Amino acid sequence: MKIISFDGAGNTKEVAYEAFTFSGGEEHIRFEPSDFAQSEKIRLIVRASDASQIMRLFMAVDALKRLRMERTSIELLLPYFPYARQDRVCVAGEALGAKVMASLINSLHLNQVTVWDAHSDVVPALLDRVENVSQVTLIEQFPALRAQLSRGELVLVSPDAGASKKTIKIAEHFGGEPEVVQAQKVRDLKTGDILQTQVLGEVRGKDVLIADDICDGGRTFTELAKVLKAQGAKSVALYVTHGIFSQGLAVFAGLIDTIYTTNSCRDKADFIQHSDVQLEMIEL
Incomplete structure (x- = not known):
């Protein structure tokens, strides 16, 4: 977690603080207190990689407000919103995780909450005073990728029905230059295994970009890349806003040539690099 203080003239400084975990968890x-003597606004930047980071956020906001800073604007940048994928109840007896987390964040009564590329429209609808930075805004931060899309040099591939709306928005943002191809997958609902992947369009001899918001283990994308290359795709790149990559980068070797992502979850240095996978990352 980073704490950035803004004074009345707009000058910023990162504030150091003491934090640790007791033996009981x-x-x-x-x-x-003196670090905030000139503060007009405070921004907390939190990468919610685990539950302890969320708890530290709650403790930090309470501590700041107890410093009689009720009149100071407190904002939160939470690029990856935890529990965003739990945005519906699929089976009776489950929790609506996205609403639980949003309710906790709302209880802090922050002046603004900023998230990056929310998984669905559910999260922005649940949060108070929220700004959702769009996927296309983040893609714009990669100059080479932006240029390729602007010139129509890449075919955009939507990996499933859930990503279709965002993929179309990318194409529209770049003037309709990128062609859009839809893919679909069939899952075993009991095991979660992907049984089949289909590509509904022509990719032979073309450079393609799969676009989505989150990559965890990467199975959706590696299975799709296998089909794309079997159908003659010249190269396969992947853009995901939130790169968790829980199985590392090696699983993409020989299938996905370049990955574009942000450090909303982890830093580039946290991953063991692979010679066959080029990782491009923009940072907070």
Whole structure:
């Protein structure tokens, strides 16, 4: 977690703080009051890689408000919104995780909450005073990728029905230059295994870009890349806003040539690099 203080003139400084975890698992945080003497606004930047980071966020906001900073604007940049994928109840007895997390964030009464490329429209609808930075805004941060899309040099591939709307928005943003191809997958609902992947369009001899918001283990994308290459795709790249990559980068070798992502979840240095997979990352 980073704490950025803004003074009245717009100058910024990163504020150091003390934080540790007690042996019982409780999170502790402490600020030096003098660090905020000139603060007009405070921005907290949190990468919610685990539950302890969320708990530290709650503790930090409480500590700041107890420093009699009720009149100071407190904003949160939470690029990857945890539980975003739990945006519906699929089976009776489950929790609606996205709503639980949004309710907790709303209870902090922050002046603004910014997320990147929310998984669906559910999360922005649940959050108070939210700004959802769009997928196309983030793609614009990669100059080479932006140029290829602007010139229509890449075929956009939507990996499933859920990603279709965002993929079409990318094509529209770049003036309709990129061609859009739809893919679909068939899953075993009991095991979650992907049984079949189909590509509904022509990719032979073309450079393609699969676009989605989240990559966890990567199975959806590797299975799709196998089909794309079997159908003659010249190269396969992947854009995901939130790269968790829980199985590492090696699983993409020989299938996906370049991955574009952000450090909303992890830093580039956290991954073991693979010579066959080029990882391009923009940072907070």
